[in-house]
Amino acid sequence: MDPARFTRVDETTWRIEPHGPMRVPAIIYADENLIRDMDDKVYEQAVNVAMLPGIVQASxxxxxxxxxxxxxxxxxxxFDPEHGGVVSAGGVGFDISCGVRTMLAGIKVADILxxxxxxxxxxxxxxxxxxxxxxxxxxxxxxxxxxxxxxxxWAVERGWGDACDLDRIEERGxxxxxxxxxxxxxARERQRREMGTLGSGNHYLEVQAIAEIFDTAVAEAYGLAEDDVVVTIHCGSRGLGHQIGTEFLKEMVIAASASGIALPDRELACAPIHSDVGQSYLGAMRAAVNCALANREILGHFARRIFAHFFPGQNLSLLFDVSHNTxxxxxxxxxxxxxxxFVHRxxxxxxxxPGHESLPARLRPVGQPVLIGGSMGTASYILVGEISAEQKAFSSACHGAGRAMSRHAALKQWSGRKVQDELAAQGILIRSPSTRGIAEEAPGAYKDVGAVVAAAEHAGLARRVARLRPLICIKG
Amino acid sequence: MSEAATAISGKARWEHFPHAADVGLRGFGETMAEAFEQAALALTAVVTTADVRPAVLVDIDCEAPDVELLFVEWLNAVIYEMAVRKMLFSRFAVTIDGTCLHGTLWGEPVDVARHAPACEPKGATYTALKVAKDESSMWSAACIVDV
Known part of the structure; x- marks a missing residue:
């Protein structure tokens, strides 16, 4: 995108003034290089969201x-339900409550090798x-x-998890x-045999090493030290969430026109929060959030069992579990x-x-862990939420590196086997049923996650605590 | 992965078009139904380029308020069958009557070793959605699929 299209507020704040049917401004937090690399569609879509009824403050x-x-x-x-606010299936995404959890392994890199x-x-x-x-x-x-x-x-009650985890999961699990x-x-049929599955695409289970600490005090509070090993799981509500997203996207297209909401684009399908379709979606979407939370708890339990076999006496303890499609x-x-x-993320x-009322006692003094997945060959980050994020973006931050090129382009550029061999030479073991999947997810297909988290920190959304480097990556 | 695939009517083909995070599908054909069939082949090619045997038959019906929404419904119905039956499909026969569609799918259960499935389609979207006939009477049907 051309940075000249924005009003530049400061180094990492780019504003689009309301014009035409926009009800509020659109604001993008990024540095100039990230803005230049962003698709023009981001501008268009941020502007379109600013047109929706009941939107508060900014898109x-x-x-x-x-x-x-x-x-x-x-x-x-x-969106504010008392001012005609809407809920949108496209504002949540198909993979409802897709998210990340990081567990501390209690061992060092030297123990793993x-x-x-x-x-x-x-x-x-x-x-x-x-x-x-x-x-x-x-x-x-x-x-x-x-x-x-x-x-x-539910997962814990059925024996697929640990009650200690619940405090460290959003909404207490x-x-x-x-x-x-x-x-x-x-939607139920799509999920019947999918509990405890990782999925595919950009979903993964990684064993990672703490490569760098940025904030010693917060790292200590989180229980992180250099060369510690952690396990990170990225996945969501599987087929159930996908099906709910699919069905309500369609219902909302019809509902929006019935409610007289003029959509700038029909993919912005939404329904008033105070409407039958809006309430149905919220009820189904929250059930899908539970599905994702259960799924990650079960996967964490499986990982725990495997680690216990290799490292008897050690337990994977949950740092945090946070969703990024909600x-x-x-x-x-x-x-x-x-x-x-009704905050769509x-x-x-x-x-x-720090100090937020919803955080568990152990985390409240320092702030919420913000878990950022990178690509399988580069780095992931653990950040901590900043108080200033409340004013900046309703306490929100980035979620990952974001793709720099399409799967199509990645496939033309890389061979999966070669990517796997090169990463193995760097000490990163990739396991996946598909070498084509590895090529599509090649590290070079992603943006520089370091630049993304640095921009988030500069913008006052979240601060860097630790950088993680992958040791093992299981890809779907 | 090549841009084009098997020919049915001579004009029938499919392509993937780039999208930052997901993947775009476009089917071409002499009829709307043929364009829909080709787009479904493009959907299978998102998952695998390996041979898929047309051993098992599945019938599906769907309808929608207009033909573009019908196209999304069709792809979503195929995605549903892929997910629930854990199958891949390689042959499609579509008939369209107004905004009602009947489709027959032929395929086989996923064989992870042989198909090496790359990724799983989650759902078809209304992004870049277009069903149209061009000046040479060629039909095309396209949208972005979330993977």
Missing amino acids: YAMPDAHWGYGFPIGGVAA PVQKMLADSLFRQIPAGVGSTGAITLDTVEMDAMLFGGAR TMAGAMPERVSER CKVEPHMVGGKRRHL KGATRAFG
């Missing part, structure tokens, strides 16, 4: 923003990943409802307000007033600063 895009459907990926927008290959093979054999994989868990109707109500708490009765039979009701101060807003991570 935001994070430093890793790229072209999505309707909302940009990396988009944040809050002698068994790295065996551990990689064992994780790959035992964590169901990729197209056609089936989990070991099959849900009947009663269990499906229990899972959709209970989320990670259970999203309130789920309405399993609003989840269609087709719509959540949150209190925010706007113009000096506390308002309950699509490819954006909640980033509560």
